[in-house]
Amino acid sequence: MDDLLLASNLDDARAAEDLAGDHTAMRGTLHVLVDQLSRAVTGADAQLAGVARERLALWATERLVPHLEAEEAHLLPAVRTVTDGGPASAVVVRLHTAVRTAASDLATTTHPLEAVGAAHVLAALLAVHADTLDHDLVPLVARDARTPLTGPAEEVREVLRAPAPTGHACGCGGGGCGGSGAAPEATPTEAAPASAAPAADAASDARADTTADDRADLPVLDATVIPHAVRHATIFGALDAVEEGGGLVLVAPHDPLPLLTQIEGRHPGRFTVEYLQRGPETWHLAFTR
Template sequence: MSVLTLASDPQDATALEGAEAHHARLAGALAGRVKMLLTAVDRDPSAAGKLHAGLVAFCDRSLLPHAAAEESALYPTAHRMPEARLLIEGLIGEHRCLTALVDTLRAAPVPADAAADARALQVLFEEHVAKENGLVLPLLAMAPEVSLAGLLTDMHHRLADDTRTRGAGEGHHTEEGHDMREDQVEEAGGCGGVCGCGGAEEAAEPELDVREVPHALRHATVFGALDAVPVGTAMVLVAPHDPLPLLAQIEQRNPGAFSVEYLERGPEAWRLRLSHR
């Protein structure tokens, strides 16, 4: 069934597609960061420490504000619909579980202790957005008395205000703000064992294998992983084909930020080192 069939008007159909795409970007970004952390825990504890801190920061700046904005702007309207009331209460409970998992990640003394909770966070978030995409958003889009487009506009205004408030004190962009700008597009020094400076073996570089990642999340997963790669370090990407469209999007997203070196060119896998300049 198409979103045009589900939505009560074309604006809500477009809003539904946009919300699903935004969820895919968040889920992909989270998956990329978690995968990088899990890989680094096995290969290089020093790199894992940075990735652990980056994952917590991503959750604080993107995942948790997104959940809070949903509760403020989206959930109250859905909760007034009898067929959605229990579902919304369950989703609010999942928000509390997401927050608790992030707090557990934050308190983990070493990255190895955080690995299981990071994976649990990823699984819960993917299941959570699947319920929103498959149940909550279509219910709102089908209701003639509800403007899903208006609700989502309010939600993104809340996110933008939150981003500006935090950004004024941090002096750099947040992942959520960066992701919101991507809605208009198409879809750190010292070696530490993961850089491309020649001071470490390639095997120590975090590796992201996207061959088993669902296609809808694949590019967002790579973007999330790249966001976790500090300047002066690198990661190895394993893809099922030559990822030329992805490389073009990486360059469009961060012009000149990453250099690309092919390590293997098929036929079953393409391996590329992406170095953050």
Template sequence: MTTDNVVVAATAEDAHAVDAIRNHHAEIAGRIAHLTDALLDAVETNTDAEVARRAVVDYLTGTLLPHAIAEEQTLYPAAARRVDAKLLVESMIAVHRRIAALVDRIEHEASPTSAAAAGYALRSMFDAHLVDENDRILPVIAGDPDVSLAGAVEGMHDLLGEHAPEGDHASEQGHGAHACTCGEKDEPEPVLDVREIPHAIRHATVFGAFDAVPAGGTLVLVASHDPIPLLRQLVERTDGTLAVDYEQRGPDVWRLRLTRG
């Protein structure tokens, strides 16, 4: 995702709703990135590939697909009110169908390697899809004075995750995740480089990725500065059980190992 556009909303409530949806999008993308990386690592090291595959499928069927359905029931009809957005909405729905087909492939491919390839394809497709969601669909709805985006999504967990309409609440750690807690450490540690992630959704992306880390697991974070405010938020999300080990402290790159207690 390379989007960081400002959305001009008809009301302050709609602007908050846009932020909440974008943050949930970032969390989903971060979680998918972590889980698909874990599946690829498991295939490459021949360790617990089926466990990693199950974790991916559980999250996609439990969170991503319901999110897509909720969009088609609320956001897309609101956007399609505008004639110039109808073709875009149709293309977005078509992408949802391709994503659903990839979820089916991840679950049912006989070869774990093929499943991992389908996971990587889904991740790439979803990241591109979010650019259209965030920068084209949401601005159309939020800018329409005859549509209340905040009213349309109020109370809809599948669209907002654990975010309130104001976007002030963080998601519960580990919600919807399935992770192996066997304690094995042979597989490579996942790396999340946030330097190219837009600032507005950077923290949410990290939250999504770290929520998929099991107890005792580690996420390697790469940043362009010392992410002290982010670390404070992660400590709160983990009830103080976060362990931080700096592998590199600038001047241009900070590299940290974040371990869940």
């Protein structure tokens, strides 16, 4: 999304920003899922790789593809109106078709390297798709008073309000380990929540440094290369992909205390936060559930 969005009214401007935010969050989620699969395959852990592939395929088929289908049904008609039926909407449809193919490949392949390849294709396609809509097409609709954006955007976003695809790190399909139901959330007595991330003292810094190697197998999100305008939305999407027993290492350009407060507000008590590195140029934080 451009820093300056010209829209025919305030509601359409907000709708355009909401659509772009959804794409950003989805890209953050996909980043973690692809990273988990790549790390499992690189580590030659066949069982973990199979679980990661299934989880990514499930998200793609039950979250990403329905979102794209909703865009075709509700958003692309407005794009066709403002482009006088030009080729732009056809380009988007072709991108959607390629996403469906990559999602299908993920769901059916049994070869680890093929799965990783399909995963990276999926990530690249979503990036092109999001940039095309958020930077080129949605702003055109927002500026055109003939084509209200708020209604179509709400229909598209409704898909993301559906329950998230079920899945579990142990491969139990979300029913809980041993068939006993989903594992409970971490409580404040078990681990400090994100908003309670402690100020550093010499002892806590020493303990944090010793945990860095222990977190080497976690997905990494480098926020220093993410544009500031979409940084938090990307991080929120990435954390949404962290399931019970999993984690994520965030690389930040500063101590992200306001972000930690926001995360705790969104998911009270869900994450334990450990500082693995405190500056001077980057801060590394491990989020675990």
